[in-house]
Amino acid sequence: MDAELIAMQLFSGVALGAILVMVALGLSIIFGMLGVVNFAHGALFMVGAYAGLYVATLTGSFWWGLLVAPLAVGAFGMLIERVLIRPLYGRSIDDPLLLTFGLGYVLVETVRILFGNEGMPFPTPPELAGVADLGIGYFPIYRLFVVGVVAVILLLLWLGLEKTRFGLIVRAGARDPQIMRVLGVDVARVWLMVFGLGVGLTALGGVLAAPMRSVDPEMGTLVLAEAFVVTVIGGMGSLVGAIVAGLLIGIAISMTALFAPEMATIVMFALMALVLLIRPQGLFGKPGRA
Template sequence: MDVELIAMQLVAGVALGAILIMVALGLTIVFGMLGIVNFAHGALFMVGAYAGLWVASLTGSFWWALIVAPIAIGLFGVIIERVLIRPLYKRSPDDPLLLTFGLGYVLVEAVRIIFGSDGIPFSTPQALQGVVDLGIGFFPIYRLFVVAVVAVVLLALWLGLEKTRFGLIVRAGARDPLIMRVLGVDIGRLWLLVFGLGVGLTALGGVLSAPMRNVNPEMGSLVLAEAFVVTVIGGLGSLLGAVVAGLLVGIAVSLTALIAPEMATIVMFALMALVLLIRPQGLFGKTGGGA
């Protein structure tokens, strides 16, 4: 098999992995910090794509959509946490799960009523159209742009969580909220910000993916499955795990598509099953969950 072809598939796998990382980040952050499995994740991803489409149609600019839509949907996430999820924190862990599961259906039906069921194309911005010669072959400029954006987001998250006072408080609050309350930290406000951040990142993933996917009310279903595969393989709540698992799954799917295209979709679930058999908590997960 041609070496350059394999190299191009590896590059394509990294690009796909970057998209999967972006898809899983919001789910990972919310579970890692709040312990909530957000089953509305796919629907919020879809809402982010539609919000980006709407902003782009109003402003004529993809760049405004990339900025405004995640902020707006992040604020929507803040409302969701404050009004719907916060009253359930002291109840069974199943209650927030069931609530977000139902919320996902509500969001999908609301979008279907407003925008219809047909898919809507989202044009790639002119500056990012075309391909670039990597020396081993030609690759879409937009996919390289997505890789760059995901790298910047990951760097910003790492700096924010590891190098700032806010990040220290977030990590401490995730481990022992009672002690943080005793120290005078408003845990409610902290969880509000974390949930809003997770939803905003999910919406950003929706906007970034929109030019590569047909924007439609059902687009979040596959995304939810992909997000869970990545988070389970990496370890629930682990940001490092989400990054490693996203790249691993992306490369595995890309190489499988080269050898056996009909198995490309199945391989991610097979990989998840293999990891669970060997290490049930995931590659970087901790027994009992946690960040």
């Protein structure tokens, strides 16, 4: 087994990890700010993929699907927060968890009714078809594009959270929402926008992942499990943890698939168990946060 094959497999793991980062980031943002464990996150990932496919088919352009779907699903997420989640604030953490768990099933069955059970292909845009020579081998251009988009999103998210007033409010509200209310901040509005942002990120992940796999109603199930594993390893509510753990899991799955394909599905759970034994709060989490 030569070094080029290993290097290409590592890069494939980064591309897979980039998708996991997008989904886990949305999950971590929602939990970190609202304290809501969103079990509908995988279903919203799937809805994002279907929305992207629908818009792309309607307009004939992948780019419109990539732009419109996250915005539309993010707005839908804000509606979910306003109508379903908000009345449960201040109650047991189990209440929104169970609600979003049931909501996930509702979304999946709704998509089944509208689009059927069969998987639907999402063609790679012609501009991003083919492969590129990286010097260590040839790699699909579309996967390079996915890594680039996720890198840009991470940069914009960091700038938004660290360099803007809204980001300051979000970070302060995650620590002490009561003080923010005393200071006159409309915390409910901030939570609405944060929930929409988290859902929009996972919807974007769904659109980006769609050309690499078929779009089907169950595509969010495994992604949800992977996102929770990433979130637990990185630390509940930690954005840095979601990024590091997402890339770690992506590379671990990719390299395991190369050397021991039958172990590729379970390696992430083994890593999670190991991290929990050594550091129960996750790599970047705070004790007691969960």
